[in-house]
Amino acid sequence: MNIFLNAEMAEGFKSRSQVSRIVTEAWAGKELYCPECLAPNISATPNNTRAVDFVCKCCQASFQLKSSRSNFYNNVPDGAYKTMLSAINESRAPNLLLMTYSPTRWTVNDLIWIPYFALTEHVIIPRKPLSVNARRAGWVGCNINLSRIATTARISMVVGGHIVDRHTVNSRYKKISPLKELKPRARGWTMAVLNEILKSGWKEFTTRQAYCFEEALHMQFPGNSNVRAKIRQQLQVLRDLKILDHLSQGCWRYR
Numbered sequence: 081m082n083i084f085l086n087a088e089m090a091e092g093f094k095s096r097s098q099v100s101r102i103v104t105e106a107w108a109g110k111e112l113y114c115p116e117c118l119a120p121n122i123s124a125t126p127n128n129t130r131a132v133d134f135v136c137k138c139c140q141a142s143f144q145l146k147s148s149r150s151n152f153y154n155n156v157p158d159g160a161y162k163t164m165l166s167a168i169n170e171s172r173a174p175n176l177l178l179m180t181y182s183p184t185r186w187t188v189n190d191l192i193w194i195p196y197f198a199l200t201e202h203v204i205i206p207r208k209p210l211s212v213n214a215r216r217a218g219w220v221g222c223n224i225n226l227s228r229i230a231t232t233a234r235i236s237m238v239v240g241g242h243i244v245d246r247h248t249v250n251s252r253y254k255k256i257s258p259l260k261e262l263k264p265r266a267r268g269w270t271m272a273v274l275n276e277i278l279k280s281g282w283k284e285f286t287t288r289q290a291y292c293f294e295e296a297l298h299m300q301f302p303g304n305s306n307v308r309a310k311i312r313q314q315l316q317v318l319r320d321l322k323i324l325d326h327l328s329q330g331c332w333r334y335r
Contacts, residue, residue, distance in 0.1 A: 160200035
């Protein structure tokens, strides 16, 4: 993989967004491998293909590339809210690639891969409907809330201009890939509890300690009035997926 972008691809274009899209998509089509199956290239989809920019011809994994000159923070703008929810619940959501680049050196600074199964309903936040005076009055877009995605599911492919070994990328993916076996609607709670465990920094903990996640989880799932029971349930799910070890009654270890 070469981190240098070819700015000449956008020669003649003045719009910053157009330049960014043309240059970064050209780079991805030439340099990016499939992090899931390690096929050497991913292929660009036809123009105007909704929500999908690239497809791996070996494993059929689909990817959406979002690029920015500045760092991504908690909220990443995306398309129509209802369309995104439908894609998630039907397991049609693409893998997400978040790229930041330098517009002066024309190099890739950071590239993060978020597997499609890490995009759950509670990660997708609706934006305010467009005003009645807008061309698409009433249209509701969405943001992807990165803070609700477990850090282990934000897999770095490039960090600070340094390329992460592709086998390391693939190995990190395999550690969380059992999560894709869960049904989309069940996956939200599992990912949310895993995210809280990772944020805590605990390697070993008790069920009672995990109850401190109750308030944060209730904010994400306000319709559930028995959060502690869900926490206990999800600890068992994570055990079955071999992401947690059950040491003894009420004691757990993150692998």
